[in-house]
Amino acid sequence: MRIMITGATSGIGYQLALAYARQGHQVIACGRNQAKLDQLITQNLNITSLCFDLTEYQDFPDLREPLDMLIFNAGDCEYIDDSLNFDAKMFERVININLISVAYGLEKWLKHINKSGRLVLVSSSAALLPLPRAEAYGTSKAGLTYLGRTLAVSLKEHEISVTTVHPGFVDTPLTQKNNFPMPMLINSKEAAIKITQGIEKGKSEINFPLVFVLLMKCFSFLPLSIWQRLASRMV
Numbered sequence: 001m002r003i004m005i006t007g008a009t010s011g012i013g014y015q016l017a018l019a020y021a022r023q024g025h026q027v028i029a030c031g032r033n034q035a036k037l038d039q040l041i042t043q044n045l046n047i048t049s050l051c052f053d054l055t056e057y058q059d060f061p062d063l064r065e066p067l068d069m070l071i072f073n074a075g076d077c078e079y080i081d082d083s084l085n086f087d088a089k090m091f092e093r094v095i096n097i098n099l100i101s102v103a104y105g106l107e108k109w110l111k112h113i114n115k116s117g118r119l120v121l122v123s124s125s126a127a128l129l130p131l132p133r134a135e136a137y138g139t140s141k142a143g144l145t146y147l148g149r150t151l152a153v154s155l156k157e158h159e160i161s162v163t164t165v166h167p168g169f170v171d172t173p174l175t176q177k178n179n180f181p182m183p184m185l186i187n188s189k190e191a192a193i194k195i196t197q198g199i200e201k202g203k204s205e206i207n208f209p210l211v212f213v214l215l216m217k218c219f220s221f222l223p224l225s226i227w228q229r230l231a232s233r234m235v
């Protein structure tokens, strides 16, 4: 298979690139740091790279060959500490990389996915519940999950399957800056295994760690006022 992965220079994307390359697939690793991409390429001959910033519409490269799978994994997280003094520019940054960049990529590359191919969106379990301080991150991921679920319906007639991924906490540079407890934290290799296994099974949604996401889903069934009281104690 020919697989393109965004955010392949670090964390989950890095492990996904290595996992698929080791299985013998051709991997196009996207990132904005050439040195990190060069380091990744030296790991496996099946990996090639594209270096550009996903938030720059005009920088998206054309593809010369079709894809069997397109994985939108790149993302970033910034928290809102003072929602009264709302930081619109920070909100814009997070929405741009987590959501708008995916729209840019869809416009440019979706028509290059082969029939029977797959589109994968790496969202977050944060999409499932309104979490404190996650006004920007949670909004971007809730939007991404909605996008994945709607595309799953509309791309059916084009024989493109869609998988939306909801990870819990994964130990990567993105979470290493967190200063709060991260229950059921797993490493990025384990996360990549869960994702590749779920894709192999043709799942439309991949949720892990299962217990963590089940808990999140249970909380989401609570009356909103009860959840809001619980959430406000987390602040």
Ligand SMILES: NC(=O)c1ccc[n+]([C@@H]2O[C@H](COP(=O)([O-])OP(=O)(O)OC[C@H]3O[C@@H](n4cnc5c(N)ncnc54)[C@H](OP(=O)(O)O)[C@@H]3O)[C@@H](O)[C@H]2O)c1
Pocket: 006, 007, 008, 009, 010, 011, 012, 013, 030, 031, 032, 033, 036, 052, 053, 054, 055, 073, 074, 075, 076, 077, 097, 122, 123, 124, 125, 166, 167, 168, 169, 170, 171, 172, 173, 174, 175
């Ligand atoms: N870690 C978790 O607990 C967790 C939980 C749920 C969901 N997720 C999601 O999983 C995905 C991967 O996250 P991760 O934890 O593996 O984070 P990570 O290690 O920080 O990796 C993020 C990747 O995105 C790339 N990226 C960020 N902004 C970019 C931009 N403007 N243009 C091009 N590439 C850009 C980064 O490239 P640079 O190296 O150039 O910065 C890096 O390769 C994200 O969408 C994240 O929201 C993570």
